[in-house]
Amino acid sequence: MPAMGVTDADPSIAPLSLVTTDELGFLKVAQTGGSAIGSLQCVRRWGRADKSRGIRSLVIKPASDTGPELAAVGRSNGDIDSLSCQHGTVHGSISAQPCDRADRDAGAAVAGLSLWSTEGGLRLMSCTEGGQARLYEGTWMQSSPEAPEASGTEPSSCEWKQAAAWQAAKVPVCCMAADGGTGVMAVGCKGSELSIWNIKTQQKAYQAKGAKPNKLGLMDMPWNSAVAFTPGAGGRLLFVGTGYHKLRLYDVAQARPLLNVEFGEGRLTSLAPCPDGEMCWAADSTGRIQVLDARTKKPQSSLMGHGGAVRSISLHPSRPLLASVGLDRHLCIHDIRTRECLAKLYLKQILTAVEFWDTPRPLVPQHSKPVPNDLPEARAELPSSQAKSQRT
Amino acid sequence: MLGKRKRDVEPQVVDTRSVGEKTSHIANKLVRAREYAKLKTKKKKAKRTERARREKETLKAEELGLEPPPKRVPKTLENTRELDGTVVQAEDDEIEADEAQDEYAGYFESTVAPKVLLTTCYKPTKLMYRFLAEMLETLPCAYYYKRQGFALKKIVKYASNRGFTDIMVFNQRGKELDGLLMIHLPDGPTAHFRLSNLILGEDIKGHGRATTHKPELVLNNFGTRLGRRVGRMFASLFSQDPAFRGRRVVTFHNQRDFVFFRHHRYIFEEKEKKQPGKKEKETKVESRLQELGPRFTLKLMSLQHGTFDSKSGEFEWVHKPQMDTSRRKFFL
Numbered sequence: 001m002p003a004m005g006v007t008d009a010d011p012s013i014a015p016l017s018l019v020t021t022d023e024l025g026f027l028k029v030a031q032t033g034g035s036a037i038g039s040l041q042c043v044r045r046w047g048r049a050d051k052s053r054g055i056r057s058l059v060i061k062p063a064s065d066t067g068p069e070l071a072a073v074g075r076s077n078g079d080i081d082s083l084s085c086q087h088g089t090v091h092g093s094i095s096a097q098p099c100d101r102a103d104r105d106a107g108a109a110v111a112g113l114s115l116w117s118t119e120g121g122l123r124l125m126s127c128t129e130g131g132q133a134r135l136y137e138g139t140w141m142q143s144s145p146e147a148p149e150a151s152g153t154e155p156s157s158c159e160w161k162q163a164a165a166w167q168a169a170k171v172p173v174c175c176m177a178a179d180g181g182t183g184v185m186a187v188g189c190k191g192s193e194l195s196i197w198n199i200k201t202q203q204k205a206y207q208a209k210g211a212k213p214n215k216l217g218l219m220d221m222p223w224n225s226a227v228a229f230t231p232g233a234g235g236r237l238l239f240v241g242t243g244y245h246k247l248r249l250y251d252v253a254q255a256r257p258l259l260n261v262e263f264g265e266g267r268l269t270s271l272a273p274c275p276d277g278e279m280c281w282a283a284d285s286t287g288r289i290q291v292l293d294a295r296t297k298k299p300q301s302s303l304m305g306h307g308g309a310v311r312s313i314s315l316h317p318s319r320p321l322l323a324s325v326g327l328d329r330h331l332c333i334h335d336i337r338t339r340e341c342l343a344k345l346y347l348k349q350i351l352t353a354v355e356f357w358d359t360p361r362p363l364v365p366q367h368s369k370p371v372p373n374d375l376p377e378a379r380a381e382l383p384s385s386q387a388k389s390q391r392t
Numbered sequence: 393m394l395g396k397r398k399r400d401v402e403p404q405v406v407d408t409r410s411v412g413e414k415t416s417h418i419a420n421k422l423v424r425a426r427e428y429a430k431l432k433t434k435k436k437k438a439k440r441t442e443r444a445r446r447e448k449e450t451l452k453a454e455e456l457g458l459e460p461p462p463k464r465v466p467k468t469l470e471n472t473r474e475l476d477g478t479v480v481q482a483e484d485d486e487i488e489a490d491e492a493q494d495e496y497a498g499y500f501e502s503t504v505a506p507k508v509l510l511t512t513c514y515k516p517t518k519l520m521y522r523f524l525a526e527m528l529e530t531l532p533c534a535y536y537y538k539r540q541g542f543a544l545k546k547i548v549k550y551a552s553n554r555g556f557t558d559i560m561v562f563n564q565r566g567k568e569l570d571g572l573l574m575i576h577l578p579d580g581p582t583a584h585f586r587l588s589n590l591i592l593g594e595d596i597k598g599h600g601r602a603t604t605h606k607p608e609l610v611l612n613n614f615g616t617r618l619g620r621r622v623g624r625m626f627a628s629l630f631s632q633d634p635a636f637r638g639r640r641v642v643t644f645h646n647q648r649d650f651v652f653f654r655h656h657r658y659i660f661e662e663k664e665k666k667q668p669g670k671k672e673k674e675t676k677v678e679s680r681l682q683e684l685g686p687r688f689t690l691k692l693m694s695l696q697h698g699t700f701d702s703k704s705g706e707f708e709w710v711h712k713p714q715m716d717t718s719r720r721k722f723f724l
Contacts, residue, residue, distance in 0.1 A: 024490050049489030243704050267704040285706040304714060307723075309697070309706035327697055327708040329478070329617060346477045348486050348617070350697075350708070 016040070016316075016333070017359040019085050020325050021055035021073055022349035029085055030331060030345055031363055037321075037333055040343040043363045046088035052077055057113040058312075058353035060085070066117045067140050069358075070158065072124055074110025080126055082115075082138070082158050085357055092158040094124075094136060112176025114185070124160065125185055125199065127176035131169035133185065135199055136160045166202040168195070174243075177227045182235035188224030194240055196252065206252045208240075211260035220244040228271040228280070239280045239292075241268025247282055247292050247299070263299050264288040272315045272322065281322060281336075283310035289324055291336070305332040305341040312353040325351035411435060469648060474720045478617040487617070491624070495579050499557065499628040508534040508558045508629055509551045514541060519592075520564055526593050526686045527560075529602040530642060530655050531629060534560075544573075548699045552578040558629055562587070572690060573700070576625060580698035581708060583625055585651075585690040593655070593685020600657055600682045605638020606631045607655070613646040618709050619724035622651075622692060640684070649722045651690040657682045692724065 015032045018040075022028070026047045033039035047055075057074040070091065072082045078096025083089060096108050107129025114125040122138035141157045171191030178185040183199045196206035213219040223243035230237040240248045240257070245264050248257035266285035273280040274291075282299070283289045287306040290299040308328035315322055320336045327350050333343040407414070411431045418424040446461070453460040465471065480487055491497070498504035508531055512520050516539070528534050535556075537547075544561065551559050556577055563571030572585040593599045609630050614623030626644045634640075643654040659680050664673040697706045709723070 024486075024493070026486075045486075049486070049493070051493040267706070269706070285704065286710060287707065287712075307712070307715065308695075308708045308710060311706075327706055346617075348484075349490060 015362050016321070017357045017362070018314075018323055018331065018333075019058065019060060019071060019355050019357045020331055020347060020351050021058045021353045022347070022351050023051065023054040023076075024349045025050045025053045025055055025075070026349060027055065027058075027071070027073060027083070027085070027088075028347055029357070029359075029363060030347070031359070031365075032343075033365075037342040040331070040333065040345045041365060042345065042347060043365045044085075044088065046083070046085075053079065055352055056110050058355055059113045059115045060355045060357055061115045061117060061122070062358050064117060067122065067158075068156075070115065070122070071355075071357075072113055072115050074113045074126060076109040078108030078110060078128060080110060080113070080124070080136075080160075082124070082160070086359065086361070086363070091156070092138065092160050094126075094160050094162075096128075097132070107172060111173045112178075112187075114176070114178035114180065116178075116180030118180070122158065123163075123180060125176075125178040125180075127168060127173055127185070127187060129173050131167055131171070131173050131187075131189070133166055133168035133176075133187070133197065133202075134162060135164040137163045164199070164202055166197075168197055174223070174225045175227045177229055177238070179229045179235040184229075184235040186227050186229065186238055188227040188240060190223045190225075190243065191221075193222045194224050194227065194238075194250065196235075196238075207255070208250055208257070209255040211246065211248065211257055220246065226268045226271045226282070228273050230273050230277045230280075231275050232277050237277065239271050239273055239282075241271055241282055241284075243267045245284065247271075247280070249280075249294055259292075259294060259297060261292055261297055261299065263290065263292070266309070269310055270312045270324075272313045274315065275317075281313055281315065283313045283324060283326075285309040287326065287328070289313060289322070289334075301336070301339055303332075303334045303336075303339055303341070305334065305344055306330065311351060314354050314356055316356050317358075321356075323354045323356060325354040327351075469720055472720055473722060474718055476616070476721065476723075479615050480617060480620055487620075491620075494624075495576055495581065496624045496628050499632070500624075502632050504557060506533045506558065506629055506631060507556050508560060509547070509556045510534050510536045510560050510562070511539050511547065512561065513563045514539055516562075516564055517567055519567060520562065520569065522592055522594070523562070523569060523590065523686060526602075527562075530607070530684075530686070532604060532606050533629075533631060544575075544700045548575060548577065552699075560629075569688075574625060575700050576628065577699065580696065581621070581625070582696040582698070582700045582705070583622060584693045584696070586693055588689050588691070590686060590688040593683070593687075596683050596685045596687070598682065600684050602640060602655065602657075602684045603638050605635035605640055606633065607638065607640035607642045608634040608636070610641055610643040610645070612644070614644075614724055616722075616724060618692075618695065619646065621695065621708075622724060626651075646724050649691060649724050651692070651724070653686075653688050653690065655684045655686070657684055 018030045020028050026045055028042050029044040030040055031043045054076045055073045056076050060071045063069040070082055071085050074080050080094040081090050082092045109129045110126055111129045112127045116123050124136040127133045138158045138160050141159055168187045169189045171189045173187055173189050175188040184196050185199055186196045188194055193210055194208040195204055198205045210219055224240050225243045226241035228239050229235055236252050238250050240250055247261045247263040249259035250257050264284045268282055268284050270283045271280055279291050279293050281291045287308055287310055289303040291301045292299045306326050306328055308326055310324050310326040313324045322334045322336050324332050329347055331345045331347055332341055334341055415424050415428045450460040524536055559575040561573040562569055569587050569590050572587045574583045611623045614620055639658050641656050645652040661678050662675050663678050664675050666673050694710045695708045697708050
């Protein structure tokens with residue numbers, strides 16, 4: 001692939017890699033051909049087409065001393081897979097609990113995932129739509145975890161063991177965010193206000209209240225549709241988006257929000273706080289992406305480019321870039337300083353999540369059609385209803 | 393002569409500016425107008441001679457039995473369309489896999505038969521009833537329900553409990569029909585169209601009456617990913633096994649993002665016709681069309697994921713003014 005517009009880009013900047021997931025169950029890796037962002041293309045597609053196992057949430061842990069890079073995906077039937085974006089190999093799978101599957105109304109779909117590493121190994125926090133919060137402990141089964149990276153041959157496997165499980169909400173859960181460093185988890189629901197749980201003790205640490213009633217004495221019903229912890233605040237400050245187009249900033253020292261700002265006209269779907277903790281990018285169900293500055297208390301800097309709702313946004317850890325995906329089946333990358341859309345890539349499916357990925361080695365684009373069945377699945381324990389949907 | 397023609401053919405530096413652009417720098421209006429007229433005449437003349445030359449060449453080629461030069465294709469908005477990369481290619485396994493599992497998969501596998509609920513805005517007028525009567529003839533699987541002040545979300549729940557596959561809500565503003573909301577049940581999507589240029593069947597000259605046969609369906613130019621989705625939505629309103637005896641066709645023709653709805657009956661007739669230069673009559677099969685109506689035009693305003701929820705629903709596509717950057721960009 002000839003790199004487009006390489007001349008006008010800085011050659012010192014490494015190529016970008018992004019991972020997206022979609023409703024059909026695919027995990028796709030998009031990568032720039034050279035240093036120019038405009039040459040973004042899809043280089044890998046992992047997974048097989050099965051809507052019942054569509055991916056709802058994605059989290060990526062970069063490679064560290066404790067283990068290689070690892071991605072975890074939460075599916076709409078409640079299964080969680082941990083896999084390598086580089087090879088597409090599944091390192092470990094967690095099947096949905098039978099109680100979740102039986103209770104269809106409660107929702108077995110994974111509403112939120114969080115992955116971090118501790119001295120003891122990996123920790124994976126998940127929360128289903130039915131309100132079941134679960135903590136898993138993961139250990140690498142291979143003696144030398146760097147092996148897959150170094151040789152690029154056989155990756156090691158990861159064993160997941162459930163460490164804790166509790167009912168975090170009795171109403172449908174819309175979003176979940178966990179702060180591994182401080183050991184807290186926030187759950188946003190439709191029907192009750194935000195609550196924060198201590199992961200160690202599985203006790204509720206904080207129960208938020210909604211914003212104060214307005215002049216007419218009216219207030220919004222509880223519906224928190226997006227939540228994110230402010231980086232560097234030690235799990236004390238968090239941004240919350242509501243289904244009634246409000247963006248709030250909560251401090252756990254008080255029940256009511258510090259800020260309650262009107263944001264667009266649709267339901268807020270995704271939040272990405274900036275590393276300084278003062279600003280927060282937010283996206284909504286009409287395709288609006290704007291940043292809220294907690295100091296000026298106004299949403300500003302609209303990013304144009306999406307034709308439909310935005311499902312997920314992600315900030316690059318070091319560069320001024322914001323990636324967004326949504327129902328219009330496009331992945332957009334914007335420069336947050338100039339607000340320019342640098343790249344727009346059509347990825348064919350309704351996309352659900354996006355993350356920047358610090359790839360250890362750039363992937364070579366596949367020109368032939370990707371093999372559809374290269375993700376081994378836990379097929380043995382599929383219930384009959386799913387087997388039926390696979391046939392169709 | 394020959395030398396002159398040769399000189400004409402020689403490549404020159406072509407001035408691509410229009411006549412107006414060439415003369416706009418002249419400040420005096422009279423001079424400018426004179427110069428403009430002169431250049432315009434010159435241009436027209438050049439065009440005329442060029443056309444005559446081409447015609448001559450074609451005739452000459454035909455006489456010699458050679459292949460005539462290729463016919464010039466006029467530039468239209470369609471053939472100079474700016475593609476946005478979402479046009480569905482044939483045998484795209486990923487899109488086929490998606491469509492095999494989407495909301496319309498049951499209909500296309502013939503496991504779900506269409507059943508459509510027709511309703512209106514809160515206060516329809518007489519025109520709406522005349523139109524609905526024709527729509528009920530057009531859609532053999534449609535049932536009309538009075539709106540009776542019910543909220544749409546309640547109607548959605550009611551219809552999905554009773555096995556309806558689609559809801560069509562026609563909206564009226566003043567005395568004109570202006571909108572159509574189509575909701576696929578039970579899981580969406582919901583499409584909102586602007587409806588315009590409505591002509592009832594009874595107002596069409598030489599119209600016919602629709603029979604009760606299941607109609608055939610023609611869907612034209614739904615090429616992009618969004619277009620395919622909308623096209624599948626239209627297709628799922630009609631039964632998959634048309635009664636060909638009825639010779640009824642319903643057409644959804646998309647052109648430049650406007651979807652034209654037409655309803656016809658066709659006939660193949662054997663006719664005895666006298667051919668020019670021949671004495672005896674020849675029998676020839678001719679096809680004829682009779683319009684049954686109604687006819688109207690639809691323009692997609694938004695496509696929403698899930699059933700009707702205008703406040704917090706997620707939109708797959710919404711028309712935004714900033715999308716209209718070019719006349720050559722189409723979404724369906």
